[in-house]
Amino acid sequence: MKKxxxxxxxxxxxxxxxSVGDKDKKVASSKVIDSGTFGIFMNxxxxxxxxxxxxxxxxxxxxxxxxxxxxxxSKAEQSSEMQVAxxxxxxxxxxxxxxxxxxESVIEPKEQFLVEHLTAADQKKRDVPYILPxxxxxxxxxxxxxxxxxxxxxxxxxxxxxxxQLSCGPTNFGILVPHQHMAANxxxxxxxxxxxxxKNIERELNKIKLDADGVQWFIWVDDSYxxxxxxxxxxxxxxxxx
Numbered sequence: 001m002k003k004x005x006x007x008x009x010x011x012x013x014x015x016x017x018x019s020v021g022d023k024d025k026k027v028a029s030s031k032v033i034d035s036g037t038f039g040i041f042m043n044x045x046x047x048x049x050x051x052x053x054x055x056x057x058x059x060x061x062x063x064x065x066x067x068x069x070x071x072x073x074s075k076a077e078q079s080s081e082m083q084v085a086x087x088x089x090x091x092x093x094x095x096x097x098x099x100x101x102x103x104e105s106v107i108e109p110k111e112q113f114l115v116e117h118l119t120a121a122d123q124k125k126r127d128v129p130y131i132l133p134x135x136x137x138x139x140x141x142x143x144x145x146x147x148x149x150x151x152x153x154x155x156x157x158x159x160x161x162x163x164x165q166l167s168c169g170p171t172n173f174g175i176l177v178p179h180q181h182m183a184a185n186x187x188x189x190x191x192x193x194x195x196x197x198x199k200n201i202e203r204e205l206n207k208i209k210l211d212a213d214g215v216q217w218f219i220w221v222d223d224s225y226x227x228x229x230x231x232x233x234x235x236x237x238x239x240x241x242x
Contacts, residue, residue, distance in 0.1 A: 035053040076097070113132060142179070144227075150173065154171055198228055
């Protein structure tokens, strides 16, 4: 029963919109839903760290992310902010790079579709229109916290309590990967329970499979539906919550 109650709480939280806005636009009642850091490893070597924060307000939420990459050959620093309306429509997505070059982009609605305003390293500006609905999910490169939000949306839209557990079917979501200027579909599916070692302690977690444009991810979440591990087997990449 405890697992069921936790599931219902987080399904309710997942139904709330996630947003990022100016500090003076944040409501006083906002509270942190999740925050922390993810360590990104390739071939067993740590190459990056993402720091993220997710807040819930009265009718919006806030997610901010910062990532620093150092693979021994190159360095990169990026940050992102995302704002989504209460009905799930995107209000704005902001991306900013300081290393290796200064670049930025902003995605926002234009009538019933989306448009991206790009500022390249040479400071030249251009717009990239997308014939995509405002409900399209942002799933940008490098920001692994975006996958946690996708997992929450999946649990909220595709799962029902059954026998004190969640019963979930596979679901397809339309996504936009801004860094690649690419729209795609991703399929999310709850595989079941799986035992893995977290900080040398064996834990039984919920295992979720994500197929994004032919690339398969596995995501492990605890009974509070917070992501503890992600893996991209084809690329020898693992992401662990610190």
